[in-house]
Amino acid sequence: MDVILWLQRFSSPALDLFFAAITLMGSEEFYMALIPIIYWCVDRRVGVRLALVWLASMDLNFALKDGLRLERPAGAGLRVVVPASGYGFPSGHAQGNATLWGYLCAAFPRRALCALAVAAVVLVSLSRLYLGVHYPADVLGGVAIGLVVVMAFRLGESWLARLPWPRVALAAAAAALPLLALALYHAPDAYRITGTFIGFAEGYLLQERLLAFRERTCLARQALKALVG
Secondary structure (H helix, E strand, C coil): HHHHHHHHCCCCCHHHHHHHHHHHHHHHHHHHHHHHHHHHHHHHHHHHHHHHHHHHHHHHHHHHHHHHHHCCCCCCCCCCCCCCCCCCCCCHHHHHHHHHHHHHHHHHCCCHHHHHHHHHHHEEEEEEEEHHCCCCHHHHHHHHHHHHHHHHHHHHHHHHHHHCCHHHHHHHHHHHHHHHHHCCCCCHHHHHHHHHHHHHHHHHHHHHHCCCCCCCHHHHHHHHHHHHH
């Protein structure tokens, strides 16, 4: 709590607005806009894998929150700038950002992207403290769990690639793993994530068979793809 109160000593309307905007980079709407754009306009194989690892990470996040039931910050002098619901640990914003940017850095190991990734994760995590909705342990735990999920997913990718029929293995894993997770944790959010997970994976496999397209093209077509999508 001392860290949060110290950060909020520097509060101002401008900083409130800044961190309220920054924290949107950890919102569901942000991910649901960015991940399809990567799929359509950058690299569809990276896009579908990014979607799957992010969804798996968020499913784990919800399960941990409901299982641990650790409360959000509360106490005298605390300002909650942007209210948040649910339990506190681990921070979904921090975990989701670490998962997304961690996987992108692994897929595209470029210095500029890695610098952007570190800045995004740090700022989003800091925003959750400044806004008064998470303890430092919540965001640190979220970042750590997100990175562990990415490492586990990368290991799973390399293992699937060595199998005789990697696409069949991917289709089977994309259907079986979320259903297994749903059997263990079946809150409303889990149903939503499971449906999205299976739909994204199976949709990708159908697209590969039935609809060829180029991710990289002229700027006008890229803008049209993103807007129509």
